[in-house]
Amino acid sequence: MNKKIVIIGASGHGKVIADIARLNGYEEILFLDDDTSKRSCGRYPIVGTSKDIRQYKDDHDFIIAIGNNRIREKISDMLERENIKQTALIHPSAVIDETAMIKEGTVIMANAVVNAEVQIGRSCIINTASSIDHECVLEDYVHVSPGVHVAGTVTIGKSTWIGIGATVINNLSICANCMIGAGSTVIKDIKEEGTYVGSPIRKVR
Numbered sequence: 001m002n003k004k005i006v007i008i009g010a011s012g013h014g015k016v017i018a019d020i021a022r023l024n025g026y027e028e029i030l031f032l033d034d035d036t037s038k039r040s041c042g043r044y045p046i047v048g049t050s051k052d053i054r055q056y057k058d059d060h061d062f063i064i065a066i067g068n069n070r071i072r073e074k075i076s077d078m079l080e081r082e083n084i085k086q087t088a089l090i091h092p093s094a095v096i097d098e099t100a101m102i103k104e105g106t107v108i109m110a111n112a113v114v115n116a117e118v119q120i121g122r123s124c125i126i127n128t129a130s131s132i133d134h135e136c137v138l139e140d141y142v143h144v145s146p147g148v149h150v151a152g153t154v155t156i157g158k159s160t161w162i163g164i165g166a167t168v169i170n171n172l173s174i175c176a177n178c179m180i181g182a183g184s185t186v187i188k189d190i191k192e193e194g195t196y197v198g199s200p201i202r203k204v205r
């Protein structure tokens with residue numbers, strides 16, 4: 001039987017996820033997007049909006065391609081209410097230790113490395129060429145941007161976004177709902193939600 005997948009969110013991020021789906025053997029790749037002015041995403045068709053999920057639920061896998069952590073959570077909850085379990089998608093070039101645990105809806109992009117005993121929650125994004133070292137715990141809806149390095153035994157709270165090229169040293173904890181700016185260096189626990197930038201980081205919001 002053909003492998004079929006519905007990708008929710010027809011953005012540039014969606015195009016990257018579509019290619020990972022293709023490399024994972026999906027032969028039918030369809031998009032849903034609430035912007036009804038769009039017709040296609042890359043070379044794949046947009047066949048409806050998020051209201052149309054039911055008609056695909058019996059014979060398609062599902063994944064959400066939306067970078068915004070809160071919107072991804074909202075749509076993920078909507079899928080759960082419809083008893084739709086998302087798939088996880090892993091680029092074939094990613095290196096994933098066999099003891100790592102990765103929950104549904106998470107996407108791991110090209111050249112990412114996920115090391116021993118890492119736990120990654122649902123609907124996370126482990127973006128291009130990032131690395132998550134041994135025994136880290138990433139809660140649900142975390143986004144680790146391209147080129148981020150997270151050292152061993154770090155905990156990242158729900159919906160936190162680590163900006164492109166940031167570095168997080170080992171044995172610390174970042175709470176939920178934080179934004180870590182591009183290129184920043186986290187060297188201490190972050191206990192209060194907000195936006196942090198710089199090397200070492202300072203709180204700006």
Ligand SMILES: CC(C)(COP(=O)(O)OP(=O)(O)OC[C@H]1O[C@@H](n2cnc3c(N)ncnc32)[C@H](O)[C@@H]1OP(=O)(O)O)[C@@H](O)C(=O)NCCC(=O)NCCS
Pocket residue numbers: 127145146162163164179180181182183184195196197198204
């Ligand atoms: C952190 C970030 C979200 C802040 O955006 P913002 O809320 O619009 O904040 P501002 O641009 O008003 O900047 C606030 C202050 O932080 C500084 N700042 C912002 N981002 C910074 C960064 N990455 N590193 C160092 N300083 C930074 C600004 O210079 C400014 O400093 P000032 O008050 O002394 O002038 C944004 O700059 C950023 O880094 N985004 C990351 C995007 C990313 O990773 N994309 C990848 C997509 S996959």
